[in-house]
Amino acid sequence: MANKKILIVEDNELNLELISDILKIKGYQIISANNGKDAIRLAKETHPDLILMDIQLPVMDGYEATRRIKSDPEFKAIPIIAVTSFTMKGDKEKVMEAGCDGYIVKPIDIKRLPELVKEYLQKNKKNRK
Ligand code: MN
Numbered sequence: 770m771a772n773k774k775i776l777i778v779e780d781n782e783l784n785l786e787l788i789s790d791i792l793k794i795k796g797y798q799i800i801s802a803n804n805g806k807d808a809i810r811l812a813k814e815t816h817p818d819l820i821l822m823d824i825q826l827p828v829m830d831g832y833e834a835t836r837r838i839k840s841d842p843e844f845k846a847i848p849i850i851a852v853t854s855f856t857m858k859g860d861k862e863k864v865m866e867a868g869c870d871g872y873i874v875k876p877i878d879i880k881r882l883p884e885l886v887k888e889y890l891q892k893n894k895k896n897r898k
Contacts, residue, residue, distance in 0.1 A: 773890055774798045776817040778808040779852070782842040788821060788852075788877060795883045805829030812838050817847060819864065821889055824864065826852040839868035848893045850885070852877070864867050872890070 771801070778781055779785040780803045789799050800809040800815050806828045810845060820838070831851060839845045851864040853874040855860035861872050871889055 772796070772798060773818040774815060775812055775824050775886065776808065776815065776818065776820045777801045778803075778805070778831065779823045779828065780804060781784060781823075782858070784823075784875070784877070785880070788882065791879055791882055792886065793884075797886070805831060805834030808834045809837050811846065812844055813841075816844070819893070820847055820849045822849050822869065823888075824851055824855060832863070835864075835867045835869055846893070848889045850889060855896060
């Protein structure tokens, strides 16, 4: 899984640093965005292997950014995992409806995160065959 490119979309500096550090240690190449609009631009410029998407973001939220990336045939195969502290009933359905492929709940489980990322990368590889 080394050399895989991951786009982290997160407006909280500390969360971004945490997620980024965990994944860099595992050998992933990290790109980051602080809002939904930059997330779309960077997704299209860098074509990452996976996107970790915060939902509450300035400029454009994670739902809208996900919808727009998934509506483009060239980019719809990129797995997008929502990373959110939303725990209300229906929140999971809402992110899945927006087109996300999975859902990770905050606070981030630093042991589990790399395992989940690996799982989603492998799943995507299979789907593309
Ligand atoms: Mn946020």
